[in-house]
Amino acid sequence: MIRLLEDGTVGFGEIYSGFVGGEFPVFDAANLWGAYDTSDQWFQVSDALTEDMKRIVNKETDGGQVVAFNYYPSNYFFTKNPLNTLDDFNGVKTRSHSTVLSDLIGTLGADPQTMAFADVYPALERGVLDGGVTCGDCGEGQKWHEVTDYLTGPMPGSFAQTFVTFNADQWNKLPAEFQAIILEEGVKHTARGKAEALVSDDVAEQELIELGMTHANFTIEMLAIMKDAAASSVIPKWANRAGGPDSEAVKLYNEKIAPITGLTVEADGSVSRN
Secondary structure: OHHHHHHOOOOEEEEEHHHHOOOOHHHHOOOOOOOOOOHHHHHHHHHHOHHHHHHHHHHHOOOOEEEEEEEEOOEEEEEOOOOOOHHHHOOOEEEEOOHHHHHHHHHOOOEEEEOOHHHHHHHHHHOOOOEEEEEHHHHHHOOHHHOOOEEEOOOOOOOEEEEEEEOHHHHHHOOHHHHHHHHHHHHHHHHHHHHHHHHHHHHHHHHHHHOOOEEEOOOHHHHHHHHHHHHHHHHHHHHHHHOOOOOHHHHHHHHHHHHHHOEEEOOOOOEEEO
16 A cells, blocks of 8 residues: 555555555554553554654655544454463464564464455355454454354554555645645544544454353463563564664654553664563
8 A cells, every 4th residue: 555655556545554564664663462561552652653654654655645543443363262371372373464463473372374354254164264363343344253252352552553645646636725624634533533443342342242252351471471472572573674773663663662561672683671
């Protein structure tokens, strides 16, 4: 989508940070799975990065204009078997939707699989996959409850942010007063999206339970293991892909995100706990 907006193939589109983070790691700065203790921490990071993300999207799309942000709710593991302990993750073929998520899944001992969203249901049905990760109402909408039995989560701070963006030429063709209206409505849209994401988890959980799924939150022990995985694997691998400790992405992380997560990228690429 970055490239399509840059060359004008798409005049108006939604950039999901996870989908473009492989090529542009800076967009995954807020998506470092396992690093957050609470959802509030993730929203603090999202707010802290707002202007930086607008600036970076503008640069990478050759002048594209971010007019709003979308938010997708917390992510859950939908699986055929329960995930109560670290051993339960061993070898579980799990659909992932981003590079950083794959890093976490792999570090936990599961087998991350990249697959188009629409292909996950038949893959679960045929046994090609043992599970998948997505937001609660996303999984419900795709009827994953028909081919999995267990819902585990949500993972703290696993909201997904997208950037609603105009191609530069399309934006510049609009009258200034129309641009002003769009930007004003974009602020309202962003606030509504954030509010909806915050209440969606409880609604989706209840609906999925009523549809027959067995729900469990991650244990305190598993959350601690995920935090360790973020420190030992997820963040260092991301920092390396981003260009190392001196890169723009890692400097941005250390300045605005590390004080919130308590995990800092050191000069040698390792991660320390504050």
